[in-house]
Amino acid sequence: MASYGSKKLYWHSTYGLIEVNERLFRQGSCLQRPFSASAGVRCRGVSAPLQRVVTDFGADHPFRQVSEKLQEHYGITLPPETIRQTTERHGRLMLEDTVLETTRPERTGKACVLVEMDGGMVPIVTSDPQTADRRKSKTLNWQELKLCIARELGSTRRFYGGTFSGGTEQAGQHLHHCACLAGFGRATDIHGVGDGAVWIADQIEHCFGSQGAYLVDFYHLSEYLAEAAPSCSPDTDAWLDQRQEELKANRSTKVLEALLPHLEAPATPDAQAPVRKAYRYLSNRRDQVDYAGAIRLGRPIGSGEIESAHRFVVQARLKKPGAWWAAENVDPMLALRVTRLNGGWNDYWKNFAACHVA
Numbered sequence: 001m002a003s004y005g006s007k008k009l010y011w012h013s014t015y016g017l018i019e020v021n022e023r024l025f026r027q028g029s030c031l032q033r034p035f036s037a038s039a040g041v042r043c044r045g046v047s048a049p050l051q052r053v054v055t056d057f058g059a060d061h062p063f064r065q066v067s068e069k070l071q072e073h074y075g076i077t078l079p080p081e082t083i084r085q086t087t088e089r090h091g092r093l094m095l096e097d098t099v100l101e102t103t104r105p106e107r108t109g110k111a112c113v114l115v116e117m118d119g120g121m122v123p124i125v126t127s128d129p130q131t132a133d134r135r136k137s138k139t140l141n142w143q144e145l146k147l148c149i150a151r152e153l154g155s156t157r158r159f160y161g162g163t164f165s166g167g168t169e170q171a172g173q174h175l176h177h178c179a180c181l182a183g184f185g186r187a188t189d190i191h192g193v194g195d196g197a198v199w200i201a202d203q204i205e206h207c208f209g210s211q212g213a214y215l216v217d218f219y220h221l222s223e224y225l226a227e228a229a230p231s232c233s234p235d236t237d238a239w240l241d242q243r244q245e246e247l248k249a250n251r252s253t254k255v256l257e258a259l260l261p262h263l264e265a266p267a268t269p270d271a272q273a274p275v276r277k278a279y280r281y282l283s284n285r286r287d288q289v290d291y292a293g294a295i296r297l298g299r300p301i302g303s304g305e306i307e308s309a310h311r312f313v314v315q316a317r318l319k320k321p322g323a324w325w326a327a328e329n330v331d332p333m334l335a336l337r338v339t340r341l342n343g344g345w346n347d348y349w350k351n352f353a354a355c356h357v358a
Contacts, residue, residue, distance in 0.1 A: 046078070048353050051086050054078065058087030059336040060317060091332025094339045094348055100173045101180040109185015112153035114299065115192045116306035117175050117200050119144040120314055122164070125324035140324055145334065146171035149309050150178035153191070153299065157182075160313060160338045164330040172203035179208070181342065189213070191294070193303040195220045196285060216288045218247065218301040224278040225255070231275050232262045248301075250292040252282060313337055 023034065046054065053074070057066040063080040070076045070083075121142040128137035147162035148171065159181040161174030179190060190212040194200035204212045225243050226236075233239035239258075246254045256279060264273035282289070291301050318325060318333060325333070339345055 046082065046086055048349075050076070051090065051352075052349050054083050054086045055090045055336065058083055059091075059333070059340065062320060062323070063087070087336070088329050088332050090348075090352075091329075091334075091336045093352070094344075095332050095335040097348065098335065098339075100177040102173055102176060105180055105185050107185040109188035110152045110183030111187075112189045112191055112297075112299070113150055113179050113182045113184050114153055114305075115148065115150045115175055115179055115190055115204065116303050116309075117146065117148040117171065117192075117194060117203065118303065118306045118310065119146050119197070120310045121145070122314065122318045122330060123324050124327050124330070126327075138324075143327070145314060145318075145330065146174075147306065147310055147314060148175040148178055149306055150175065150182040150184075151305075152183045155182075158305070158309075158341075160309060160341050162313075162334055162338065164334065165327065166331075168199045168203060172207050175203060176207040184208075191215070191299045193217055193300055194306075195303060196281065196288075201288065213290070214288055215290065215294055215301060216285050217303040218244075218291055220303070221247070221282065221285075221289070224274075224281050227274040228259060228262070228278040231264075232258065247289060248291045248295065250290060252286055252289050256282060313341065 054066065054070070057069055061069065063084045066083045066087075067078055067080050070078055122145050124141055124143045125138050126141065127139070143164070145162060145164045146166075146168070147160070149158050149160050151158045159178040161178045163170045163174055166173075176184075179188075184190065188211060190204065190208040192200070192204040192208075192212060192214040194204075194214065194217060196216045201214045204214045222240070222244055226240055229236035229240045229243075243255050243258060246252070246258075259275055259279045259282075262275045263279060264276050268276070270277060294301050314334070314337075317337060318330065339348060
């Protein structure tokens, strides 16, 4: 048996790894690792506790930064590729473990559950499989990820869900599941707010039926009116304030009447016709602007919660500067962050430690 040099093996007293220099031997075509065999450890293995640390860091930080943090805080050296594989693996497992509640619970439920849903763009990288060097054929495009939240009215406890690859129907299933976590039952009023996208209203109706009510985000509608204001009045601020007061009093007819005399000519392109766009937007959503009713019941008229959620759930990890994602890795990374926010993180790792060997 010939000596073949040395190899670093990592084994920590707490996390299953410490760094040693292992002597390697070659016997014929086989590489022998005497230390690994006698100690019962696997070279390049990552113990379950270390996988948790790696995944926790990887869910928040670029993989190269995680490698630096491991070295700084634990004195452990792991390459970014190992960190990436470990993090994405647990994201996939969490995604697979997610069982969505698709039927209405028979419990009475909370009096009112607020739900919001919205789409946001994430950077996706693709490459030509026919090109020898795929790095030279990489292209970046932006694709939509659908995120949703739900909470009981009066509570600050929010539940999150979402999908990248599942489409609008699966996004609706996630919304329904979040509502169930927040207390949805047979006597619950569902109050939904969104930016006016047709698919959001459709999914709220599909998931909650007569128990659901949908409101167009007041501030999104106000943006349309703000763009139309300069064409309608020299005092744009006063004109907009009056239209907003009319909306809050459920006098949308008055708003349409104020827009009507200033509609652009039919031949004018939409990009140059802000009054026509505002008129059309409101006309198509007359049954989704019951702001007076929402205000009377103490329910929100804006969808700021889902917009904030996009920033700290999605953008904080998936839209970091220079970050490009393979499409198949977006849902696993989202699952990591949602599982932690929804309180399932500790349970996942307890089950993993009980059922898996590092």
